[in-house]
Amino acid sequence: MPTGTIQPLIKQQLDIKFIQYKAYALAMGRTGVGKTTLVNGLCGTKHEAGSGHGSKTRNLFRNDTNIGEGQLALIDTPGTDSTTEAYRHAHLLRTALITGNINTIFIVIKYDSRYDKMVINYREVEIPVRRYRYKIVIIVSYWDISERPKQDFEGICNEFKKNGINCNIIFYSNKSALETMVNLMYSCVSNMDEERLEINDNDFYLNFNLMDIKLEIEESSREFARDALSLCEEFKQTAMRVHHESVPDGDEILHMLIVEFEREMDQLLKKFTDKHGNSMATTDDYISYINMQKKTVEFCDIFVKTVRPLMSYNLCDIQDPRNLIKRCPNCNLIWFKAEGCDGTTDCGNNNFSNRFDVSKRSHHKFQLKRINGKLQWEKLSNVVEPSKYFIEAPEMREMPNASVNAPHDQQFSDNDMSSAEGLVFNHMMDENELQVEVPNDGNNLVETKSHRKRMGCGTSFVWKNLPKIEDELILQLLTVKTMELAKQKISEEYFTHMCTNRNKNIDSIFHS
Structure with a gap:
């Protein structure tokens, strides 16, 4: 698809104000959402970008845009969720925020058909700068993935509004016209006053640590899902062996497999709570735990439905x-x-x-x-x-x-x-x-x-x-x-x- 075929969109169209100085804006977001690719496109630079092996941005880059109607410099920052050199990235992000005046903070999040997930991702990235929410503009990247852009545009804007987030939102992809994109960004920047941000060391690193805690919980949630799926497949295969080998006392073994599978699933859940119980209390984040409880029930139901037809009698028959x-x-x-x-x-x-x-x-x-x-x-x-x-x-x-x-x-x-x-x-x-x-x-x-x-x-x-x-x-x-x-x-x-x-x-x- 040729460049420029995906039209960038904006939630609230603003008129550009031509200001008498060079405006500065900062781009921040998680690894792999397209921050560096966007900055390279608008500034004509070739900074290394990537999402496969952690953040590739290990330095601060401040470059002027070489297209568009106004004077704008963009500061690219490392991914906020990078698992390598986390302290270095936190220090770089804070340096970018407090060095010089800033007009706008662009938080880049990746398009997802689950709007609630986009809100969660935004809130995690926003933590270190939530005090300056009035300077934030959201950029939704990978907009070309949407299969129904009109409905998604309205749905995403409504989801953020429902969650009390009233920032302006720009939707774009790397197939969008770069000049249109930079003009939309500049229309937001020019309507915000420049300001030197004041971010206390202790507050910033505390907030950054909270974000790290949330990311650790998220990684453990993914680990739980992988382990649960593997456990379910292991017990399914064992149940099928019992059935195919016509094992004596097969009904009791199959029943025992159901009981033991539930017990091991409970142990997986307990492993998570033992590791993150205090962290969830600190961050007031119990969504992951509730989701894992739901997954536990779903996996147990799936396994019981697999085993039940293999038995000579129905475990749910109230008259057997x-x-x-x-x-x-x-x-x-x-x-x-x-x-x-x-x-x-x-x-x-x-x-x-x-x-x-x-x-x-x-x-x-x-x-x-x-x-x-x-x-x-x-x-x-x-x-x-x-x-x-x-x-x-x-x-x-x-x-x-x-x-x-x-x-x-x-x-x-x-x-x-x-x-x-x-x-x-x-x-x-x-x-x-x-x-x-x-x-x-x-x-x-x-x-x-x-x-x-x-x-x-x-x-x-x-x-x-x-x-x-x-x-x-x-x-x-x-x-x-x-x-x-x-x-x-x-x-x-x-x-x-x-x-x-x-x-x-x-x-x-x-x-x-």
Whole structure:
């Protein structure tokens, strides 16, 4: 495309005032936005520019424009976000600001279809000179990238205005006519008085440090996104291996992958907050953290959607007994979830003064390891046995070693069906009151004043993270032969329970 085909635009057209002295303007912005390229074009210079390896501007350049209607000198400065020689660049920028009179500060930002991102970039560059906002004019570079310039022009101007930024804005690209561009710039410069800026050393370097902090947070945010994507791909590949290799206990391994992926994503987020928690408080910048929380949820949802079709049952089926019947990881008591969500709950319906910490204990028969950089699963040799601890409380005594406290690896046959006789699942009205009622021989349970049987060890755990119990045990507990019959029985019980609750809330009394 020949030079001059992209017409530069300006938010507020100003008449040029012909002043009797040479005006000075300073160009500042992040690395790679086109500051030096713009100055070279307007001044006929050949200073080195580049965006691939940090700022190439390591000195101050003050050159007169060789085109246009007025006398104007432009000062090019290093990129404010340069990661190399940061202190040198800060010193050069301050020197440019305080040496001689300045009419205008041009802040150059790169066009982005996300207008809010442009505002964020502007605010970061503006920090060292925000005291002189009335001297700032925004230049939007790379304007030729816009696919809908008319809508973008209005949208960008409105976005800055919405954020309380009322500076004039010029839109241009390196395909714009240089003479038109310099005249637009001079129209802004000539309408501003020259002024020697006063910038205190301490204030300036504090503000520059704040900008550095924001840039560090931004870099860590990009690192988080890369690590999260890599982690998601790693776990996806592992899940597909489990599926293709038809691994025994594949459902439990896939479920474990979901739980472990969420845990590792939380660790990535914690790594960020540990590093930048104080910095975010200092700069009052929590946008990056909120965005990463959102990304964490999105990645977890993506992974669950990938794994769910690979399993033999649906983890979200609220009537599947494999989701409703689970074992306490501490005492191995088995519970039936009649109501409530899949979040944190307790083993038992007591108000315990002591609670067990099972956060570091494996709930699954398998564990994940990275061997030679590859995620692998292996079966644990010492699967957790039922706990021998019990709560010393007047409402409860030690639970007996009944069939519901069976170790994870115990196998059951048809002859064991008698062990489930008399076992009844009670539907409770609250998630913390889920329980399995076992035959009471007078030793294992104590009646309270409310005549409610109190059971459990008080351990807190996340229900959805617990692995399903053995299919054979589920069939025995429900006294059926197949999982489909088990689901049918659960569905019938669930329907009866819901009808009972609904009828309780209906006022069926005759009123006079």
